[in-house]
Amino acid sequence: MTESASYPPIDPTTFDLILVGTGLPESVIAAAASAAGKTVLHLDPNSFYGSHFSSLPLDELTSFLTSHSTTSTSSSHPHLPPSTAIDGEDYISVDLETRPVYSDLDISSHSSEPLEHSRKFNLDPAGPRVLFCADSAIDLMLKSGTSQYIEFKGVDASLVCDSDGKLSTVPDSRAAIFKDRTLGLTEKNQLMRFFKLVQEHLASDGDERGDNARISEEDLQSPFVEFLKKMRLPPKIKSIILYAIAMADYDQDDVEVCKDVLKTKDGIDRLALYQSSVSRFSNAPGALIYPMYGQGELPQGFCRRAAVKGCLYVLRMPVTALLMEKSSGHYKGVRLASGQDLFSRQLVLDPSFVVSLPLASSSPDFLQEISLDFRLKSAQGKVARGICIARSSLKPDVSNLLVVYPPRSLYPEQATSIRVLQIGSNLAVCPSGMFVLYLSALCDDADQGKKLLHAAMNALFTPDVSGNPENSSSVQCENTEEVKSTLLWSALYMQELNMASFESISFTPMPDGNLNYNGVLDATMKLFKKMYPDEEYFPETTSPENSEDDEGISLES
Template identity: 75%
Template sequence: MDETPSYPPIEPTDFDLIVVGTGLPQSVIAAAASSAGKSVLHLDSNSFYGSHFSSLNLDEFSSFLTSQSAVSSSHPNPPSSVAADAADYVALDLKTRPMYSDVEITSHSSDPLEHSRKFNLDVSGPRVLFCADAAVDLMLKSGASQYLEFKSIDASFVCDADGRFSTVPDSRAAIFKDRSLSLTEKNQLMRFFKLIQGHLASSDEAENDSNARISEDDLESPFVEFLNKMRLPPKIKSIILYAIAMADYDQDNIEVCKDVLNTKIGIDRLALYQSSVGRFPNALGALIYPIYGQGELTQAFCRRAAVKGCIYVLRMPVIALLMEKESRHCKGVRLASGQDIFSQKLLVDPSFVVPVLVAPSQPDCMPESSQVINLVDAKQKVARGICIMKSSLNPDVSNFVFVYPPRCLYPEQVMAIRAVQIGSNLGVCPSGMFVLYLSTLCNDATQGKELLQAAIKSLFTLPVSGNPENSSSVHSENMEEVKPTLLWSALYTQELVMGSFESISSTSMPDGNLNYNVLLDATVKLFHQMYPQEEFFPETTSPENFEDDDGLSLES
């Protein structure tokens, strides 16, 4: 039975740009193109905004992962509602590929399920924003910030195999307050930060102080070698590498490290972290999180695009691409309603398998001659996990980030594991519950799940006798600490897909980073490839746009 809603025809039928899927990159480009005066049609087969960047309730989340991990299939192709130009183009079925695999959802308690609609779970978690990063600047410049509210992340930690947290000393005040550091370690860390600040200050000055600058040879060397040269002890070196500079791979093991962080990039990341501390008066540290979840970012840019004239249609699958027979260029899409919509530029969700019409050897060559572009990067994936519990992993704070550095859980752990815990005061779960997001890069699902399960084992205790309702936590084996009881969990492996600029452009899947900077850099680059003569969100004196940091709404 066809469940596609009955829609009236879309008018007009010609647009400058058609965007399929409301993920964050698509929504940013739709808003930027609309701001540049382009006519934009934005379509999504889902009933909600955000796609792979959405925040969903428990039922929606489970359904979305299940549907996106199913075997690809093409939609039935109804007769076209446009016949006049049918001789000039052909319709090629548009298929999807699974973006998630090894989905494992486990419920140990009925409590989360009974409050399903009160959850807003991030499909792309864990995610936070640095107060001084590119995403915040983009929201302020575009005006999307007026549709968002944020709260501060309370703390940042490094976690060990026993689930114990150590504070990340990310400022001068934090270093002095940290009781886990010895006086010698505090002095070493202070001297290192002073060196970094002196280098950054000399880089900004018109007349560079060569004595304050780090040499070019050191800047191009691996960051871990530079830290060893500074004679920093292993504990501090690990904090700098994995909790502040956000390295993903074991930097001490070149044989397994797929991404060696050089000193220049490491220093840039330290600068971002430190410049984020204190940027907003109501932010306690360097990081913030949107109220109601990361999916609010996508909706903010969609609202911004709608204000500029972008037309939105949800629950409307695109079933085929319309390709010109002679030029083999895309000229539009066919909707599930049967209507053909035309545009010279098309931007699609990364889950689509894009067909390409091969040059005809015969004048009557038909769509069977088509090929597909597969953009999946099979060499790397992201393993993600979500856990729900009734008590905080750290009784002193509700909203915080933490990292498991490589080799801290077991010797073969070559990737860092990142995590964010969010409480009900951010509107992501019912009162009295907490949501934990985990992620790690991995080569395959087996490796990814092994990493996440090791982290979960260090943090939680499974319900006793299948009856978690009697207590929110139970004692760990050594009886020295109390670990929260796991009520509900989801583990899944996500494909990594990079954006592509062709006659049909495609955006990227969520990456393995904690923030959006790399993803947004790729999105800006894609926009300029699509519209090389247009400015990305031109400056305006409109009161809708905010001109300073006060334009970002932060709740204390």
């Protein structure tokens, strides 16, 4: 049997929209377009849903990261015509290749046990990632009806590392402040007054009689760190608000050199989101929740919703070339690995795809322009990611928790926050008795990224895993009160951050460096609106399954 014969033909051959890759952004667009009545074909070369937003067994995760660390070109398929070959009277084909989106992959195994239970893991390449109970991702799932396919569990604790290297619970509510034993009475009063000011400001928003309770417009446009100083909050409280609640990425203390200065208005909005998320759901007393079986359940949920609305799904189906009109260069369709040509008005591609380069000098002018366009696209930075499998929890009797290491909390040159999400077996992501920890930090290059990850791992695990003994004393958290877990397995890697689009060919974003999905979902909504400006983004429905109340989210107790 030939390779092309192993692929079944797809019928029909013309669609309003073709999407390649079943990552979260592509899956949301597929569901939204299907809900708007569009004919949609959703393809994926993988045998699983989720792409870069998937949850994979241990061995498949290793293969996935490795395969996306190298360039793959469709020219390796001998049955395909060469790039720009004339295929008909009005269009030509342009080969696709996948560019490497991961680099500096470093996998270490300290025990055979995780490998022996590989299929019992559901590991997220884009971790750490959670949902705030009150954020727009929850609203989107409720509105679209996707929430009926996904179950969640609360993240039990949020911890923050102080300047002494000690972890303490984030005082994110009135009750948490009263219970906190690491804050003095003065600090508790200061934090309570600040939270009250924020609540009064939000309550008075739009109320002309509430001017005295509102934060001035001048303060709202100022750096959040300056406003916190103006409120005379001590450094410890400032750090908690900036990095453990508002989730600022970069060191905010020197606004002249900070790459992303958080304005007071944005800081207040993030604080409001955090506080409104606390105890929104009775089974999740904290601000954060995580999907059972891993974050890969989210794109699968949207894919199921799209399928209900008529979207056609085909996995294990590589797309090897684009079809372009000879005269104008406008997108016309795609060529599959089977050799079949399919056509659509719109195309959305996984961000790992690019037009095969270089193109022949004899190529039409429009292809030379596309070639130049893709050469000019550059990464918008990197995020260092780590996945660790450990023997015990960082906090006794707590399975699921978030740890934030603010800038300079681990070593003086630490310029960005490091976030660590620990998930246990009660979320069905690992065998009983083991824990999965996801680490991430924004960085400029691999050297900086690896140093950030190693610093956190030195603080979390024993023995020293940095491989750099001369630095171990400067980054080690001297914290005898917290448990140091035994590291069994780890994967460290750099991930590119970028997004590109070209006319009727659109590229979805890679997973960003944020803890929640809002940045990715905002970009996804903008892409849908650009493609279909006259269509409603998930029309309202009166179906009971889409009821927009808290009962629409299924939470495991």
